[in-house]
Amino acid sequence: EAQVTQNPRYLITVTGKKLTVTCSQNMNHEYMSWYRQDPGLGLRQIYYSMNVEVTDKGDVPEGYKVSRKEKRNFPLILESPSPNQTSLYFCASRFQGVGGYTFGSGTRLTVV
Amino acid sequence: EDQVTQSPEALRLQEGESSSLNCSYTVSGLRGLFWYRQDPGKGPEFLFTLYSAGEEKEKERLKATLTKKESFLHITAPKPEDSATYLCAVLAGGTSYGKLTFGQGTILTVHP
Numbered sequence: 001e002a003q004v005t006q007n008p009r010y011l012i013t014v015t016g017k018k019l020t021v022t023c024s025q026n027m028n029h030e031y032m033s034w035y036r037q038d039p040g041l042g043l044r045q046i047y048y049s050m051n052v053e054v055t056d057k058g059d060v061p062e063g064y065k066v067s068r069k070e071k072r073n074f075p076l077i078l079e080s081p082s083p084n085q086t087s088l089y090f091c092a093s094r095f096q097g098v099g100g101y102t103f104g105s106g107t108r109l110t111v112v
Numbered sequence: 113e114d115q116v117t118q119s120p121e122a123l124r125l126q127e128g129e130s131s132s133l134n135c136s137y138t139v140s141g142l143r144g145l146f147w148y149r150q151d152p153g154k155g156p157e158f159l160f161t162l163y164s165a166g167e168e169k170e171k172e173r174l175k176a177t178l179t180k181k182e183s184f185l186h187i188t189a190p191k192p193e194d195s196a197t198y199l200c201a202v203l204a205g206g207t208s209y210g211k212l213t214f215g216q217g218t219i220l221t222v223h224p
Contacts, residue, residue, distance in 0.1 A: 004155075033212065043156070043199065043214040058211060090155050100146050101212060103155030 002027045004104035006091050012110045013081055021076045021107050023091030030096040032074035033058070034066065036087040037106075043090070049074055050096075081111045114139040114204050116215035124221045125190055133185040133198055133218045141205030145183050147176050148199040150217070156199055190222045 004025045013019055025032065033048035035058075045058030049068040063085055065077040074093075078085060088108050092101035117136045125131055137145065144163050148156035160169040162178040169176045173194065175186040185198055201214040 035214075040216075042216040043201075045211060045213070048211060056211075059213075092155075099144075100148075100158035100161050101156075102158065103148075105155050106153070 006104035023074045025093040029093035032093045035090045114213040118215035122219040130188045135183040135200030137202045139202045139204045143203040143205045146201045150197045192222045195222045
């Protein structure tokens with residue numbers, strides 16, 4: 001089944017403890033992206049990647065890191081999480097050219 | 113800066129009562145406009161891509177249209193299972209090619 005897989009689905013962590021949210025897609029998509037979704041603010045892009053080793057900032061990149069060493073994987077790294085990064089995170093992927101993103105099921109992160 | 117504004121924020125309909133959702137946008141070099149459906153706690157589900165003014169797409173009770181400044185999602189004879197948040201997003205060209213900007217969404221509730 002064609003899909004974007006995120007792990008974990010739920011995560012509660014403490015301020016300052018480094019964490020990684022994994023994202024993997026099995027559709028051979030070139031583009032991958034991370035979004036966060038907050039009430040009243042909608043979906044906001046954190047980072048996106050146009051291919052292996054090519055990444056760019058979205059609208060809210062502060063406090064996040066990404067890497068794209070393999071085409072299928074695009075992990076999101078929070079080096080020192082803070083409570084304002086409590087949110088629902090989505091990974092998404094699509095083919096090069098113009099087409100819709102396929103989204104993962106989401107990761108609900110709580111930083112206390 | 114790319115902007116997407118959706119209206120209304122929330123819409124309550126009776127089953128069978130047709131209506132439209134609006135998405136107004138400003139973007140430099142529109143590459144595509146997307147409609148998604150999102151159920152609570154889940155990732156957005158792709159519905160349509162529109163590329164140029166005058167284009168229309170249909171899927172079951174949904175029909176999306178596009179002008180140079182806005183898009184409409186028409187819902188004909190809705191059913192309770194159409195209840196969801198509907199999201200509009202634009203993909204810009206140029207150097208921000210991978211950047212997808214979302215509107216805040218319209219929460220649709222269809223009562224039986």
